[in-house]
Amino acid sequence: MGTQENLNKFKIGECHNVGNCPHIGEKQAIPSDVANSGGFKCKYCGAQLHEVQKPKSFFEKYGKIIGIIAAVLVLLGVGFGLYKSCAGSNKSAETEETVGQDEPVTEPVSPQAPQTVYVKQITADSKTLSLKEGKTQKLTLNVVPAQNDEQIIVQNSDGTVASATETAPCIYEIKALKAGTASISFMADQSGVQEVVTVTVEKEKTELATSGQSTSSGTGTLNLGYAIYKGEKRNGQPHGTGTLTFKSAHLIDSRDPKDRVAEAGDYVSGLFYQGHVETAKWYGADGSLKGSLLLGRP
16 A cells, blocks of 8 residues: 555644643644544544644655756757757868767766655564553664654553653653553554554552551551561451562462462562452562462452
């Protein structure tokens, strides 16, 4: 499919909802069928977009210049022919014996028009990101070829969950705004080549901790030897919502049929029941998601 035909499937617009949208002036590509049916709206704030001129094709950019060059070359060719004709009629008798011999003629060479370089591939260093609310992470794109004539358009399925801000060429800062999932696509504006990154944001929990260990119900801290538990408890055991941080390598839960072992610094955050994990997520010491635990009640 031709590049211009691909681009015509989209309408390009900018949001001018000043004071209500953090993405003023950013170009957004909306499929033409959606835009023509009333969906030409900002993906971040829902305001009507203002259509902007699409990127020009090669002949729209350089057609006039090529026409001028061609006209000049035609004129130069005609003038050269007239000069040869006049010069031949004034030859002296001494040179008439050479008439009829082949004379080399150098034809003018048309300059080659500059070729548009299109993007062939876009690859993100991470296709899935898992962040806590308020946290940020750097995302790097590898664009092939690196030297090209296209612009990268960022599209976000839910700008209230996460945002993507370009801090340097092909480098973006992804910020987690609220709990949820958002798909952020990075698309070349002419070729349509794109990469999609899925961002999952989890709610940052505020935990109330009390010193010491108590056997009564409530919220506090429990020292289990191999791990420290903070959260809701009952009768000296994790019971309710809380976080279990491991001090040494240890089985996460004795009822886990997969016998998953947490390393020192790993933590499990979720729902506990009578000292056992009911349903929770398992994170590494660096905050990366290592797995999900769905063990149910004992």
